Amino acid sequence: MIRRSFLLALGLVTALPLMAWADTPLKVVATTGMIADAARQIGGDQVEVKGLMGPGVDPHAYRQTRTDIVAMTRADLVLWHGLYLEAQMGEFFHDLERKRTVVAVAEGIDKSKLRAHDTYDNKFDPHVWMTPALWRDVVIEVQKALTAARPEAAPIFEANAKAHLADVDRLTAYAETTLATVPDNNKVLVTAHDAFGYFGDSFGFEVLGIQGISTQSEAGLNRIGELVDLLVDRKITAVFVESSVSDRSIRALIEGAAAKGHVVQVGGELFSDAMGEDGTYEGTYLGMLDHNITVIANALGADAPARGMDGKLSAGF
Structure with missing residues (x-):
């Protein structure tokens, strides 16, 4: 500082x-x-x-x-x-x-x-x-x-x-470069709730949340059924859980697709409404977004660096 x-x-x-x-x-x-x-x-x-x-x-x-x-x-x-x-x-x-x-x-x-x-x-x-x-x-x-x-x-x-905003702008550049390498037919982001709309608008992804913008909205059986059919019809193979939302509905999607003979896996855990653990890189704004960008890119077919923009992401993500 x-x-x-x-x-x-x-x-x-x-x-x-x-x-x-x-x-x-x-x-x-x-x-x-x-x-x-x-x-x-x-x-x-x-x-x-x-x-x-x-x-x-x-x-x-x-x-x-x-x-x-x-x-x-x-x-x-x-x-x-x-x-x-x-x-x-x-x-x-x-x-x-x-x-x-x-x-x-x-x-x-x-x-x-x-x-x-x-x-x-x-x-x-x-x-x-x-x-x-x-x-x-x-x-x-x-x-x-x-x-x-x-x-x-x-x-x-x-x-x-000024210094922090320079890092934020650098993160934007990393996101644009990295997410552009995701194949166009894979640019579908399925998550527990609709927290990634701005992300989708900025980087060209179709975003589908089981719940609405608020986690207080209900995830009805009809919505889950619709998304299961979409996963099967469009051959989507990766969905994402969120660190601050129960994974119950995402698991229901995976099980529903499996019942129709289509294999769907968890592409990774994303930080939606809360950051990572205190004292970690993911516990900062830059680390939170670096993690999400890198995990999404790798799960959907891009070749992003495993440790993120500056090699700071925790091992195993």
Whole structure:
């Protein structure tokens, strides 16, 4: 991260008292791991970030705990996603914003870039992190929120955001190059719920989720039956489970296809609504998407590097 001493040497900041900088980090609470990672990347040692939803946690169904409430009421800044992702927490955030600085960072995206929600009128698909080109807008909103909360650190936040966005753009280039090598007739992504719509729009994949945009929607027998027939008719041989969604419906697809004499395998586990384990590369935004891109490409017939964009993916993925 960019250090204050470095910026001082360049004359980009003034010699503010140390207490205003390193000794009192800004206390930030973020709902999802993706937002927490953006805050850490941009904030550096100017922030102390607590993420509420860890690996495997489904934000569609998450409700705040007593510990969460205490953390948020004591925070300098609360960052949530919005776009009806944290549907069970929306009322709480609207109440909290009367007492604390609360920012829904995905709400700042130009609505013309968003997909309509499949269930609710005048709402949008919240899974914007699935394509790096769209997630960069959220990173910029996080930078704005941190800058408003600590204006004196604006040069640090700007420099860190610039560096992080360069990596996000590099990830976009990797995705475009790698996913273009998937044969056209294999560009069908079958997952547990419809979290990959933006991914499909960006990289030319047909995306079929058993459940809708929210994991709270029901996966009916008719929908499973339709998808089984599609797998058989189109000779699709790989489907994908998700780290934050039960694999029960995906297993039903595989069994249904087998009953019709068609073999379908799990192409891999994807990170949909939550990142990987804390402390791992997959536990960062870059690692989460690098994993998904690489696993999808290899499972659907491309020749992607097994360890991803920079060789950092965990062995065995």
